[in-house]
Amino acid sequence: MSAILPPADQIWWKHPIDKLEFTWIAIALVWSLTMFVMMIWWHMYGNQNLANETYKTTPAAFASKAQAAIDQHTVRTENVSFNGVDEAIPVVAPPAGSDIYLIARLWSWRPIYELEQGKTYKLHLSSMDWMHGFSLQPQNINIQVHPNYEHVVKITPNQTGTYSIVCNEYCGINHHTMTGRIYVK
């Protein structure tokens, strides 16, 4: 009988499975396991895996650590003006392999970094207030940024150019103005 009635044969679990139905289940199972293995394989051989390295922190502790590193390697400033407020944004050129800190706050990503192609940097991400979304464009790499957690991601830019950081976690009325920048030389 139909699916809205009890099975006509009360011992339905002994019915043989239709041949084509069984074929499809076997194919689907193989594909499912392939997809599972793919993620593990990429951890071993792929170059784009999100780091596990995370520490508990506080906004104040992160900000002071970040500021010290920023002050050490600031090469110039970029002056911008928005809604009548002027700001001199530090542009930081850190040595290859160093720790670099990106401060997410309502509503900016600071500072601006100048990185070198093919070099690896340890990017530390944390928020000063609410949650934010690190969205690197036009690469389209997206990472969630929490307050009180410091996430350390090793990045290796593979192309030169000007990259933008957009916030893609809703963070209030001026969410759409929360932007930042990375130059790769």
Add this chain to the structure above:
Amino acid sequence: MATTYRICPRSGLQFDTNAEKLMRWHAVAGVLSLLVGGIMALGVILTRWPDVKLLEAETFYMVLTAHGVDMLIFWIIFFEMAVLIFASSTLLRCRLATPRIAWVAFWLMALGAIMTNVAIFQGGSSVMFTSYVPMQAQWHFYLGLILFAVGALVTCFVFLGTLVVAKAEKTYEGSVPLVTFGALTACIIAIFTIASGAVILIPTMLWSLGYIREIDSLMYRVVWWGMGHSSQQINVAAHVAIWYAIAAIVFGAKPMSEKVSRSAYFLYILFLQLACAHHLLSDPGMGAEWKVVNTSYFMYFAVLASMIHGMTVPGAIEQAQRLKGYNKGLFEWLRKAPWGNPAFAAMFLSLIGFGFLGGISGVMMGAEQLNMLIHNTIYVPGHFHATVVIGTTLAFMGLTYFLVPVLFKRELMFPGYAKLFPYLFGLSMYIVALVMMGAGTLGVSRRHWDMAFAGAPLAYEWPGTAFLMMNLTGIFGTIAIVSGGLWILQIVFSILFGKKLEAGEMRNTPIPLTLPAPTAGGTAHPPATPGTLVLALIFLVAFILYYFVNWKYLSSLWGLA
């Protein structure tokens, strides 16, 4: 509470009068939520349409919050509670357990839905559907959700109680119908969902009242998604049950194999909830092993279950059609299907869209590393508009066409529109989902008021294609909303002003279900389903190609370790 039973002359179904009234009220409350959510959808789409940009930022975020909550929680769960009552009391032909308590539960849900909507429209709770801490809503935003959840939880137990009543009073023999089994799956997932919601929303409400100092943002996301995503898994279990139900009602289709379909549901119960972890793939703090195990729904066993349902539902239809003599070639059974019957057309478009658009994109976002390409972009709403709107909502809307004469005892008004509606709404939503995913692939953010960044310093300029895609989202989104609005009008007019139909025989005692005695060795050998297998293989090829295209794209990005 004494009750009576009505035998519907149009469907042969037997309705407990208490259950019937509860179903009608739940369905109406659901459609009212859909109306509010739909009006909000118009505000959202007309603002995200770059050439129109209707609302100011503050209003936009308020409207977007209301849209999410009304659609993803209130509309869907109200309707699902009606489905639970139908799948227990009606399909098992028994009385509903504790109807008074069921009414208390309904009014708790209604009160909760109103309270949360009031909180949102007062303006101080524009925190989105997800209400991530440390962003804070007003306390009654959370309280409304908690009351709604408690009401839904009670109805889940009324459903379970009704299964016990049917068994004890022997209103059916053997096992429950497959559709009831699917509803039971939905109910079990719902209980998990609601418990997760309570675990996180109660402390969050106390925090908004000042009794708790801090809620950890990462813990919030972990537990909240136990509700946020699992609530959508209730939908999956429920709308798959409705696919089977519509196939049974329209074609008299019988499941290809009870064993396979029930096992697939059982895989849902075991593994579907792990999907909550999909939202944390790009978060700090969770290890890669945890992510891989959870995001694969434990080795993709729940995906396997969906792929099985995706084949067995059309397979059952193919068998039923071939038994009727539509045997020519691979696809005569499909060509000769009743495409003018809105319940069937909606169900079939729901099945195809859910699989091709919602299913494939969901697995992409769910792969740990690929998630970085998609997290928080407008690809995500693209995906869940394919699952929740095309999959769930369209299936519910199709079923409603069946319910108007059967449950509301009214003749459907404007039947010509009913023929058109599944295509107009369904296909425009197909396009909306596709172009949103396209824009998301280019990086466009979700929940973002202005993709031009309104002159912000260091602004990024999206490629022209991204603007084109968002303009298309606006155009086809508007078509979908208008056709959905007309659907609401059609249903409301039919219920209020449609020609009254004969109610059918009223009885004081239920007639138990009697089945014809099973023939030895089951029924005659059912026909093979080569057409369905071909459709399934087309799906598989699309799936595999798109999967590896995404890995290729990922491999071109900056190194991340």
